[in-house]
Amino acid sequence: MLKSNILKLxxxxxxxxxxxxxxxxxxxxxxxIGDSVFHWTMIISTMLxxxxxxxxxxxxxxxxxxxxxxxxxxSLSLFVGFSSMLVYxxxxxxxxxxxxxxxxxxxxxxxxxxxxxxxxRLNSEFEDLKVNVSxxxxxxxxxxxxxxxxxxxxxxxxxxxxxxxxxxxxxxxxVAIVLIFFLKSNxxxxxxxxxxxxxxxxxxxxxxxxxxxxxxxLYGEQVKYKDQVIYSEQSKYQKIILTQWKDHYWLYxxxxxxxxxxxxxxxHEPIVHLxxxxxxHARKVLVLxxxxxxAVRELLKYKNIDQIDLVDLDPSVTNLAKTHDVLLSLNKGxxxxxxVNVYNDDGYRFITxxxxxxxxxxxxxxxxxxxxxxRLYSFEFYKLCHRQLxxxxxxxxxxxxxxxxxxxxxxxxxxxSQAGFSTMKVHxxxxxxxxxxxxxxxxxxxxxxxxxENRFDEGVSTEWMNKESIKLMTSFGKEIYPGIDTTHxxxxxxxxxLYQYYLxxxxxxx
Numbered sequence: 195m196l197k198s199n200i201l202k203l204x205x206x207x208x209x210x211x212x213x214x215x216x217x218x219x220x221x222x223x224x225x226x227i228g229d230s231v232f233h234w235t236m237i238i239s240t241m242l243x244x245x246x247x248x249x250x251x252x253x254x255x256x257x258x259x260x261x262x263x264x265x266x267x268x269s270l271s272l273f274v275g276f277s278s279m280l281v282y283x284x285x286x287x288x289x290x291x292x293x294x295x296x297x298x299x300x301x302x303x304x305x306x307x308x309x310x311x312x313x314x315r316l317n318s319e320f321e322d323l324k325v326n327v328s329x330x331x332x333x334x335x336x337x338x339x340x341x342x343x344x345x346x347x348x349x350x351x352x353x354x355x356x357x358x359x360x361x362x363x364x365x366x367x368x369v370a371i372v373l374i375f376f377l378k379s380n381x382x383x384x385x386x387x388x389x390x391x392x393x394x395x396x397x398x399x400x401x402x403x404x405x406x407x408x409x410x411x412l413y414g415e416q417v418k419y420k421d422q423v424i425y426s427e428q429s430k431y432q433k434i435i436l437t438q439w440k441d442h443y444w445l446y447x448x449x450x451x452x453x454x455x456x457x458x459x460x461x462h463e464p465i466v467h468l469x470x471x472x473x474x475h476a477r478k479v480l481v482l483x484x485x486x487x488x489a490v491r492e493l494l495k496y497k498n499i500d501q502i503d504l505v506d507l508d509p510s511v512t513n514l515a516k517t518h519d520v521l522l523s524l525n526k527g528x529x530x531x532x533x534v535n536v537y538n539d540d541g542y543r544f545i546t547x548x549x550x551x552x553x554x555x556x557x558x559x560x561x562x563x564x565x566x567x568x569r570l571y572s573f574e575f576y577k578l579c580h581r582q583l584x585x586x587x588x589x590x591x592x593x594x595x596x597x598x599x600x601x602x603x604x605x606x607x608x609x610x611s612q613a614g615f616s617t618m619k620v621h622x623x624x625x626x627x628x629x630x631x632x633x634x635x636x637x638x639x640x641x642x643x644x645x646x647e648n649r650f651d652e653g654v655s656t657e658w659m660n661k662e663s664i665k666l667m668t669s670f671g672k673e674i675y676p677g678i679d680t681t682h683x684x685x686x687x688x689x690x691x692l693y694q695y696y697l698x699x700x701x702x703x704x
Contacts, residue, residue, distance in 0.1 A: 229697060
């Protein structure tokens with residue numbers, strides 16, 4: 195019975211390791227390739243297919259089943275342990291990162307898929323068929339649950355993609371060593387000695403790998419970002435990177451630029467001052483996103499605004515904005531101002547549950563390149579914003595590029611219009627991002643260039659924006675989108691077309 199329990203414990207551990215490996219590779223695919231929905235789906239589907247294929251292959255295995263199982267565990271410890279390093283190295287020296295990720299998914303899936311049938315066959319001498327099958331599969335599923343909880347709360351947010359693979363490798367190696375010593379009577383003497391030798395080599399290899407993993411990953415990030423990486427953090431939600439070039443700084447989230455000190459005022463001044471100028475008596479403002487604090491910095495220039503609620507999902511970003519010298523110098527300590535309340539929450543959930551009403555809502559979120567983000571650019575979301583705005587309330591959202599993601603830009607405008615807003619397209623040329631756009635909306639009045647010019651407050655200090663800039667930002671010329679199919683529909687929760695419009699944008703022009 196002891197041998198049977200050891201086999202089941204081994205399967206519990208490998209179930210844990212297997213599910214975390216799936217999530218880890220899916221996350222890496224999202225970071226390095228993009229389109230989270232597609233690649234999460236395809237990585238997990240590919241691994242499940244490979245597991246099925248691995249199960250099939252076990253019908254051809256004979257001889258010492260325990261030796262095969264130990265060999266699988268040792269192989270898994272090697273491939274899983276170095277998976278992250280392989281992907282980072284591949285992203286630096288080759289253009290085949292997707293092939294590396296999917297290749298690892300197939301190899302690891304094959305090995306995992308071979309384990310359950312082998313354990314069932316090994317355990318058949320201790321339990322009859324119906325108990326054997328149910329107990330073996332049960333332990334694997336329990337391990338998967340624990341693995342999922344581990345990845346969500348410890349693996350990704352605490353250990354990150356640098357050290358989680360080595361912890362998984364340690365689990366597989368530990369399973370192999372336990373099997374070798376507790377079930378050594380089932381192994382031939384040469385196989386026992388060979389397994390011990392391989393285990394020791396792997397223990398040394400994985401130990402060295404875990405020591406040098408961080409420098410390798412940092413090197414990969416350094417090459418990827420070109421400029422000097424001065425800060426790197428894996429939060430529960432995303433990879434946060436700060437880089438420096440000369441006297442300028444960049445903030446990246448999951449590899450996507452969020453701001454640059456070189457031109458951030460050309461982004462943050464329009465997104466703040468335009469809606470506040472329209473609603474000249476604004477006292478209460480909601481900022482969704484904008485965890486770097488730069489939009490709040492601009493809002494604090496208005497003495498009539500007495501409350502600013504900032505909602506950003508990731509506490510790591512808002513904490514960085516409150517504590518890191520670079521962001522503090524940019525936002526001027528805005529998030530610590532007594533008029534500012536910071537909430538780390540999902541923007542959709544916050545505005546759904548909110549009992550507060552606002553004069554201005556500023557939506558400063560990452561581009562809608564995933565289904566999760568696109569719901570924050572949906573008709574339903576804008577209806578919620580419309581509900582929470584006071585009479586004469588105004589809203590503005592960053593809307594990507596009107597030239598490089600044309601259909602996405604128009605889709606956001608259409609979604610906001612259908613939600614009841616009078617809308618106006620706005621754009622500006624940013625040094626580091628190219629042509630960028632916003633959609634400005636009003637709850638009660640038709641917007642025009644004249645209204646914006648007449649309400650421009652010369653008494654508010656700005657670095658770039660003036661009355662003349664309003665003409666530039668609200669003018670697109672005769673033909674905004676030459677030669678581009680602009681057929682589109684509104685983005686809705688049940689019909690999330692926006693993220694596809696964004697991904698299919700004419701980015702090759704960028």
